[in-house]
Amino acid sequence: MTDGRLRRVPRQARSREKLAKVLAAADRLLGEEGVEALTTTRVAAEAGVSVGALYQYLPDRDAITEALAEVYLARLEELMDSFAEQAARETWTDPVGLLVDAFAGLYRAEPGFRALWFGRSLSDGTREADLAHKRVMATGVHRILVAQQLLRDDYPAAVACRTAFLAADAVLQEAFRGDGATELLEPVKTMLRAYLEQQPRP
Numbered sequence: 606m607t608d609g610r611l612r613r614v615p616r617q618a619r620s621r622e623k624l625a626k627v628l629a630a631a632d633r634l635l636g637e638e639g640v641e642a643l644t645t646t647r648v649a650a651e652a653g654v655s656v657g658a659l660y661q662y663l664p665d666r667d668a669i670t671e672a673l674a675e676v677y678l679a680r681l682e683e684l685m686d687s688f689a690e691q692a693a694r695e696t697w698t699d700p701v702g703l704l705v706d707a708f709a710g711l712y713r714a715e716p717g718f719r720a721l722w723f724g725r726s727l728s729d730g731t732r733e734a735d736l737a738h739k740r741v742m743a744t745g746v747h748r749i750l751v752a753q754q755l756l757r758d759d760y761p762a763a764v765a766c767r768t769a770f771l772a773a774d775a776v777l778q779e780a781f782r783g784d785g786a787t788e789l790l791e792p793v794k795t796m797l798r799a800y801l802e803q804q805p806r807p
Contacts, residue, residue, distance in 0.1 A: 627652045636716030643669050667728040674731040677718040678738040685745035692752040701797045712781045743767035765804045
């Protein structure tokens with residue numbers, strides 16, 4: 606987590622462990638009860654720490670949600686980075702299907718992430734972080750498709766990857782919003798394959 610999300614940066618191992626407990630507790634509450642449950646009092650009680658201890662690092666709900674958002678977005682970016690590294694060593698028969706399924710799996714596994722993103726309670730800081738995150742993810746898609754020799758390593762191809770990522774991200778969010786509409790996953794794969802096949806090859 607970057608220092609900018611915290612009121613105070615934990616230096617000692619014990620303090621870092623305490624902050625990790627707080628964020629894990631906030632994640633549970635968010636997944637089970639939604640953003641409204643993320644009061645400093647509830648999160649502190651769930652984590653088994655004093656409100657004063659929590660307040661040293663995360664003074665209010667926005668600070669808590671921004672810290673959680675950073676954790677969630679980092680997981681997504683780490684997953685994309687691992688795929689980019691893997692794509693440089695292997696040849697995949699269906700990169701689009703592999704990526705859509707992998708990120709759909711992460712959506713399924715992260716109820717807190719879904720509750721935060723779909724609850725329309727994002728702070729300005731979280732929205733800014735999400736914009737930067739989308740650029741990182743689109744760059745990851747471009748790295749993968751260049752490594753798989755499916756797209757050129759140039760600006761038009763990067764734009765195509767950004768467009769494809771934004772479209773896929775919107776559909777994935779809709780697929781897991783509320784009761785879910787996971788039947789959207791196969792059609793979006795078909796759409797993305799057709800779009801990317803229209804791009805100039807190396």
